[in-house]
Amino acid sequence: STFYQKYHPLEVIYSWINRTTHDYSSTVKAILVGSSYEKRPLYALKLSLNNRPNKKAMWIDCGIHAREWISPAFCLSFVHHALSFYNQNREITDILDSMDIYVLPVLNPDGYKHTWTKNRLWRKNRSLRRGTNCVGVDLNRNFDASWGQGASHDPCSEIFCGSFPESEPETQAVADFLRSHKDSIQLYITIHSYSQKLLFPFSYITDEPENLSDLLEMAKGAADNIRKYYLNHYAYGSGGKALLAPGGSDDWAYNLGIKYSFTFELQDRGRYGFLLPESQIDRACKEALTGVKTIALNVIEK
Ligand code: 0X9
Numbered sequence: 001s002t003f004y005q006k007y008h009p010l011e012v013i014y015s016w017i018n019r020t021t022h023d024y025s026s027t028v029k030a031i032l033v034g035s036s037y038e039k040r041p042l043y044a045l046k047l048s049l050n051n052r053p054n055k056k057a058m059w060i061d062c063g064i065h066a067r068e069w070i071s072p073a074f075c076l077s078f079v080h081h082a083l084s085f086y087n088q089n090r091e092i093t094d095i096l097d098s099m100d101i102y103v104l105p106v107l108n109p110d111g112y113k114h115t116w117t118k119n120r121l122w123r124k125n126r127s128l129r130r131g132t133n134c135v136g137v138d139l140n141r142n143f144d145a146s147w148g149q150g151a152s153h154d155p156c157s158e159i160f161c162g163s164f165p166e167s168e169p170e171t172q173a174v175a176d177f178l179r180s181h182k183d184s185i186q187l188y189i190t191i192h193s194y195s196q197k198l199l200f201p202f203s204y205i206t207d208e209p210e211n212l213s214d215l216l217e218m219a220k221g222a223a224d225n226i227r228k229y230y231l232n233h234y235a236y237g238s239g240g241k242a243l244l245a246p247g248g249s250d251d252w253a254y255n256l257g258i259k260y261s262f263t264f265e266l267q268d269r270g271r272y273g274f275l276l277p278e279s280q281i282d283r284a285c286k287e288a289l290t291g292v293k294t295i296a297l298n299v300i301e302k
């Protein structure tokens, strides 16, 4: 099996980032967007084919939750696809011709490292605080979208929202980057697992977003293509319809003005859950790639 059909430890992902920027130096740049609580660098790759100013862009982040290993695996295989199939695959060619793509492969490197060394099912980051031995904040409860309203304020909870919005360096780094690029970024995608869902705002209230019909059409198009090409079922809808959860990156990006904002929950539907075997990576990434491309092409047409 190839590199992209395996899970990789954090150090290998860092060297892959380094190698990719060297091998494709005219197309890819690594941007240091910040650093983690334990001071690891947060690199986003910028895929850009020419230097047209004011170009549109999309953002994809992976690995916000440490144990969702299929997520960083997807970001790596997505970048690989984009770089190897430009000018061969019509869809990725059309996308790169009209948008820059920012990809942050591991948003939560400290947590990811911890899942490789200490606890495979760790979810949060690894920040410490006074007065408790419990470690970490759920970074997807730490964004400033109805922050704390109904989230857990207990540092020992798996969904602890932190001590204030953007209290965590990982959250702040991503939020700062998106704030300073919000005029170009039109599409925000964050990759999670598991349950095979395409979620869009809102997740902190049951209200529907103002552009619901666009979001529904895009999610349906993605789910339909996944079903057609991979015979696999993805559900879609506003996150809050199933489970109210404040402080998420998708809702925050939407409220910032990135009106096409999606959370992808990749394979599977519970058989292996977070422990998705390596033999399933290829398929899981291919179907998610179809979903991402479908949505990106839709955004370009808007
Ligand atoms: O609860 C989450 O953060 C995500 N599910 S997961 O099982 N990967 O933890 C769903 C996020 C949906 N969006 C928001 N809650 N804003």
Ligand code: ZN
Pocket: 064, 065, 068, 192, 193
């Ligand atoms: Zn998750």
